[in-house]
Amino acid sequence: MEITNKVIIITGAAQGLGRAMAERFAKHQAQLALVDLNEDKLTETVAHCQAFGAKASSFIANVADETSVEDLFEQISHHFGGIDALINNAGILRDRMLVKVKDGKIVNKMSLAEWQSVIDVNLTGLFLCGRECATKMIEKQRPGVIINISSIARAGNIGQTNYAAAKAGAVSLTVTWAKELARYGIRCAAIAPGFIGTEMTASMKPEALERMTSQIPLGRMGTPDEIAQAAEFILQNDYFSGRVVEVDGAFRL
Incomplete structure (x- = not known):
C-alpha cells in the first residue's frame, strides 16, 4: 500500500505510540483520522x-462502547469518503497480582473491575473497531489493512493477568481476521512491542527503570518511532498478513 493520501485511522492517538505513528504517516501525507478520549x-x-x-x-x-464505535466509523467514512487502514492502538493498564499474599494471608486480589476494564478496552475495543473497519471496507469494495497492537506481555507477565490475556487475544484475532478477510483484499497483522520509552515508562522510578532496561539485550528501551516504523513496513508490504512483528530489542519475558 502506498501511504500517501490513504485514509488511516489510529486509536489511542493522543500520545505515546499512537502519536508517533500519526506523525510518521503525516510525513507521508496520509489522511489521518485520530481517535482518543483525551481531547x-x-x-x-x-x-x-x-x-x-x-x-x-x-x-x-x-x-x-459498541454504539460509540459504530458512530465513529460512520463519521470517518463519511468525512473521508472511505477507509484504507486501521491501527488498533488504544489500550490501558490496570496491573495487579492475581492474589497478593502477606504473612501467609491473602491481602488483595485483582478485582473483576480491573480485569474487565482492560479486557473491554484492549480486546473488546480492538474487536469492535476491527469489525466496523472491515464492514466499511467491504461495503465500499476498498481493500485495506488492519494492524493490531499486541505486546511481548502476551506470553504472560507477572502482575498483568488482564493485560497479557488481552494482548494474546489480539494476536489470535489478527490471525483469524487475516484468513477471513483476505478474500476481500484486507490484510491484517500485529505488532508486539517490548519496553518502549513513553510517558508511562518516563514516570517510573529511576532504579526500576534501570533494572528493567538491564534485562534488554540491546541495552535500551525502544522508541515510539521504531514501533511506527514497523507499522509503516506492514502497510507498505502487500504480502505481509497474519503475522506478528516483534520489536523488543531481543528481550523475552
Missing part, C-alpha cells in the same frame, strides 16, 4: 500532523 492531547497530535502538511482530524470515541 486536549489529541488536539496536540492533530496540530503536529497538520504541521507536516497532512490532513488530520480528531474524533472523540470510547472504543469499548
Whole structure:
C-alpha cells in the first residue's frame, strides 16, 4: 500500500505510540483520522500532523462502547469518503497480582473491575473497531489493512493477568481476521512491542527503570518511532498478513 493520501485511522492517538505513528504517516501525507478520549492531547497530535502538511482530524470515541464505535466509523467514512487502514492502538493498564499474599494471608486480589476494564478496552475495543473497519471496507469494495497492537506481555507477565490475556487475544484475532478477510483484499497483522520509552515508562522510578532496561539485550528501551516504523513496513508490504512483528530489542519475558 502506498501511504500517501490513504485514509488511516489510529486509536489511542493522543500520545505515546499512537502519536508517533500519526506523525510518521503525516510525513507521508496520509489522511489521518485520530481517535482518543483525551481531547486536549489529541488536539496536540492533530496540530503536529497538520504541521507536516497532512490532513488530520480528531474524533472523540470510547472504543469499548459498541454504539460509540459504530458512530465513529460512520463519521470517518463519511468525512473521508472511505477507509484504507486501521491501527488498533488504544489500550490501558490496570496491573495487579492475581492474589497478593502477606504473612501467609491473602491481602488483595485483582478485582473483576480491573480485569474487565482492560479486557473491554484492549480486546473488546480492538474487536469492535476491527469489525466496523472491515464492514466499511467491504461495503465500499476498498481493500485495506488492519494492524493490531499486541505486546511481548502476551506470553504472560507477572502482575498483568488482564493485560497479557488481552494482548494474546489480539494476536489470535489478527490471525483469524487475516484468513477471513483476505478474500476481500484486507490484510491484517500485529505488532508486539517490548519496553518502549513513553510517558508511562518516563514516570517510573529511576532504579526500576534501570533494572528493567538491564534485562534488554540491546541495552535500551525502544522508541515510539521504531514501533511506527514497523507499522509503516506492514502497510507498505502487500504480502505481509497474519503475522506478528516483534520489536523488543531481543528481550523475552
